[in-house]
Amino acid sequence: MxxxxxxxxxxxxxxxxxxxxxxxxxxxxxxxxxxxxxxxxxxxxxxxxxxxxxxxxxxxxxxxxxxxxxxxxxxxxxxxxxxxxxxxxxxxxxxxxxxxxxxxxxxxxxxxxxxxxxxxxxxxxxxxxxxxxxxxxxxxxxxxxxxxxxxxxxxxxxxxxxxxxxxxxxxxxxxxxxxxxxxNVRSMGMALTPCIVPHAGEPSFTLAEDEVEIGIGIHGEPGRERIKLEPADAIVDRLIAPIIEDLPYASGDRVLLFVNGMGGTPQIELYIAYRRAAEVLAEKGISIERSLVGNYITSLEMQGFSITILKLDDEMIGLWDAPVHTAALRWGR
Amino acid sequence: MxxxxxxxxxxxxxxxxxxxxxxxxxxxxxxxxxxxxxxxxxxxxxxxxxxxxxxxxxxxxxxxxxxxxxxxxxxxxxxxxxxxxxxxxxxxxxxxxxxxxxxxxxxxxxxxxxxxxxxxxxxxxxxxxxxxxxxxxxxxxxxxxxxxxxxxxxxxxxxxxxxxxxxxxxxxxxxxxxxxxxxNVRSMGMALTPCIVPHAGEPSFTLAEDEVEIGIGIHGEPGRERIKLEPADAIVDRLIAPIIEDLPYASGDRVLLFVNGMGGTPQIELYIAYRRAAEVLAEKGISIERSLVGNYITSLEMQGFSITILKLDDEMIGLWDAPVHTAALRWGR
Missing domain, CATH: 3.40.50.10440 (Dihydroxyacetone kinase; domain 1)
Structure with a gap:
């Protein structure tokens, strides 16, 4: 470790x-x-x-x-x-x-x-x-x-x-x-690698060199399936389809799109994922009104990301835009 | 990869x-x-x-x-x-x-x-x-x-x-x-792991399971030395001493302390490093007036961190505090 x-x-x-x-x-x-x-x-x-x-x-x-x-x-x-x-x-x-x-x-x-x-x-x-x-x-x-x-x-x-x-x-x-x-919010995540809890000293699970876990939890709990590594766009499609179907989100909806890093994934990859997620929402006529990209809810050094979609109304947009001053989210002050 | x-x-x-x-x-x-x-x-x-x-x-x-x-x-x-x-x-x-x-x-x-x-x-x-x-x-x-x-x-x-x-x-x-x-600014970094340039597909260097590189560059270029992994506080001491000696920073100086993640290191570790860096500066009578902690200049998914110290004057403090609105740094607007 x-x-x-x-x-x-x-x-x-x-x-x-x-x-x-x-x-x-x-x-x-x-x-x-x-x-x-x-x-x-x-x-x-x-x-x-x-x-x-x-x-x-x-x-x-x-x-x-x-x-x-x-x-x-x-x-x-x-x-x-x-x-x-x-x-x-x-x-x-x-x-x-x-x-x-x-x-x-x-x-x-x-x-x-x-x-x-x-x-x-x-x-x-x-x-x-x-x-x-x-x-x-x-x-x-x-x-x-x-x-x-x-x-x-x-x-x-x-x-x-x-x-x-x-x-x-x-x-x-x-x-x-x-x-x-x-x-009005739904999410799904995936991981490329496990993480190590410091007092345990060992990864809580293992993934083969060509394997990823779809639907993983933020403690490395099992998700839906393990698959061979795919291109970013295919992985985004696997995460976003069940999210959209679940609420469901529909044409004309206004949403906040949040692409979250699991802790060990660099930002350059998160924006590649964001690009495809935005493309999928555009194809479905869902309008991205606000966005958030970065490491906001992580799993130590795990590599991977999650997608979160929130269906917005006018009040939520106003409250989202309202000033905030914290270590990790800050605007308007 | x-x-x-x-x-x-x-x-x-x-x-x-x-x-x-x-x-x-x-x-x-x-x-x-x-x-x-x-x-x-x-x-x-x-x-x-x-x-x-x-x-x-x-x-x-x-x-x-x-x-x-x-x-x-x-x-x-x-x-x-x-x-x-x-x-x-x-x-x-x-x-x-x-x-x-x-x-x-x-x-x-x-x-x-x-x-x-x-x-x-x-x-x-x-x-x-x-x-x-x-x-x-x-x-x-x-x-x-x-x-x-x-x-x-x-x-x-x-x-x-x-x-x-x-x-x-x-x-x-x-x-x-x-x-x-x-x-008035000086820095030094270290890495626990290498990173992989996507079009290369292989790490540009390797580190043994118990080894870290002190003084590494942001492209994985060699630093000062490879040592066995040490506790966080000892590593911080190895980075901060050459920084302080270099300018040098002295008792009574007002500084901005910046602990930067290399991309793959979780925030929980960056704040452990920050704690020790702040302790060392306090011992030397150097006053931390402003701070920044997070992934701001990274090396893909490399695990590691760097310490940067800037000796401040009143004008620099005013300009640091002035409103900024970018994707990665934002305050006051």
Whole structure:
């Protein structure tokens, strides 16, 4: 295992500490228990947004903490849900008196631990709602999930719900818009290579030199099928067809197209994938109104990418365009 | 070779086309000869900034085209300088009547081809100045360079000179600030793995499973030494000591600390490196005023990172903070 790390046990602590040093204008890092909150938390009179999950998917979620997006992120160990304790601490830290929304990717551990934390917060008098993202069309159930997995759509939920909270919406309104984004977003990913969890030291699966996995999860969980490596355009076609059929997206729809890198894939390849995805949508009469290309929800150094499509309405477009200032997404401020 | 590409001969064309589709609000992609210009080029009464070089270092340079930074980027084939023809076309396309600055990384091919293009532009009546970046302290001469190589400092030159041009400075003033940034910036990088140039299909060098290369160039050119893999903190110490000694940076200096990923290294590792770099600077009484962490000048899917330090003055800080709107760097708009 070749990684830029010290003791594998301290990967998350040290990385989050570095993140806090690099972005001290935006965030405070609390270490006991570990969570990352907006530097100015709690923001009085604003719904607080908390997300979190296993580490290894950076910049998700700490990279999205800041004005216009999340109020707190709770990093677990690599590919492991955080426990209820730090989720509760983060929830308390961002409660500005208007309630807190938990944004939770649909993995069994995350869902359970966020539920427990929400119950404990409620006992302390904090109103908590949760939205569970489940945009991955690849598989129904999987290694860590009952139902569909939450993947790239989570980033879009966090941005758009964050803007809703930022303009002063109520907890009910922020939760509604988060649910609406989740209902209109679909994703699917693929990998060329596995990744190595630092404390494990070995790849969690192997792929032959000419093999790729279609529909892979963000922890390397099995997808739909293993196939021989194909040209980029053919791979994009394999990912985008099930996405389009699922909602379905249809001619005349306005969408946000998000091509996401898994961590180890260079940008030059992501734009090759974007080009074909845009071509397919154009052929179907689907209009790309907004786009996002880059590493936003990753799997350590895994090589591969995912495609996410969100069907937009006017309100979502306005909230997407609203100012945001986080380490990983920033515009308008 | 496992990559998300179609025909290896079309990697750059297709990627740049995808980039143009994803960022049509910011850029125009011209294909004959290939170059990327600001959507609103030329901007009348503003010095035009043109950079370029071999592809494979994305988001450098096309990702930095937009208001507040570059007016045009000229991508060559992967790891190969663009010819004078597209450099001349880009120079003409961005000439707003106030002259054009070429920002050139110090590689023999780039320097020669930008010089030829500048001569041709001058013959057409366009005033051109060039700044050649050479911030890499690792080696004196190398495979493609006489003198030091231009690496991470180039990104900072492009941002700060871009802001200088954006506020209406003359060509002489923009060139002066670009030279000043270059004179105050130093870098060094390392790699865990090689990368594969698509049309070659094979890694250009190999590293044993327990070996890393210290001082590597952004095309995988040899650095200072190959050593056994060490903990992150020890590697950071090996990179940062020669940087600090070189200028030298001293107690009381205010700096921008830039930890750059080589393309295949996950963010979780970059922040571990940032943490140690910040610790070393603090121990020396050097104050980090600004920071940048992420993949900004890469080597395809190479795993590794580089450290860049820029000694700041008040004017540079103001220009760094000035609004910028490009695909890869954006704030304030």
């Amino acid at each position: 070749k990684k830029i790390i010290n003791d594998p046990k301290h990967v998350v602590d040290e990385s989050v500490a570095g993140f806090g040093l690099a972005h001290a204008d935006l965030v405070r890092v609390e270490t006991d228990p570990i969570h990352v909150v907006r530097a100015d938390a709690p923001v009085a009179g604003k719904v607080g947004l908390v997300s979190g999950g296993g580490s290894g998917h950076e910049p998700l979620h700490a990279g999205f903490v800041g004005p216009g997006m999340l109020d707190a992120a709770v990093p677990g160990a690599v590919f492991t849900s955080p426990t209820p304790d730090p989720i509760l601490a983060a929830t308390k830290a961002v409660d500005g008196g208007k309630g807190v929304l938990h944004i939770v990717k649909n993995y069994t551990g995350d869902v359970l631990n966020f539920e427990t934390a929400a119950d404990l917060a409620a006992a302390d008098g904090i109103e908590v709602r949760a939205v569970v993202t489940n945009d991955d069309v690849a598989v129904k159930d999987s290694l860590y999930t009952a139902g569909r997995r939450g993947v790239g759509g989570t980033v879009l939920v966090e941005k758009i719900a964050g803007a809703s909270a930022d303009r002063g919406d109520s907890l009910e309104q922020v939760a509604e818009i988060a649910e609406r984004v989740n209902a | 496992k990559k998300i590409i179609n025909d290896p001969k079309h990697v750059v064309d297709e990627s740049v086309a995808g980039f143009g589709l994803a960022h049509a609000d910011l850029v125009r992609v011209e294909t004959d000869p290939i170059h990327v210009v600001r959507a609103d080029a030329p901007v009348a009464g503003k010095v035009g900034l043109v950079s370029g070089g071999g592809s494979g270092h994305e988001p450098l340079h096309a990702g930095f085209v937009g208001p507040g930074m570059l007016d045009a980027a000229v991508p060559g084939a992967v790891f190969t300088s663009p010819t004078p023809d597209p450099i001349l076309a880009a120079t003409k396309a961005v000439d707003g009547g106030k002259g054009v600055l070429h920002i050139v990384k110090n590689y023999t091919g780039d320097v020669l081809n930008f010089e030829t293009a500048a001569d041709l532009a001058a013959a057409d009546g366009i005033e051109v100045r060039a700044v050649v970046t050479n911030d890499d302290v690792a080696v004196k001469d190398s495979l493609y360079t006489a003198g030091r190589r231009g690496v991470g400092g180039t990104v900072l030159v492009e941002k700060i000179a871009g802001a200088s041009a954006d506020r209406g400075d003359s060509l002489e003033q923009v060139a002066e600030i670009a030279e000043r940034v270059n004179a």
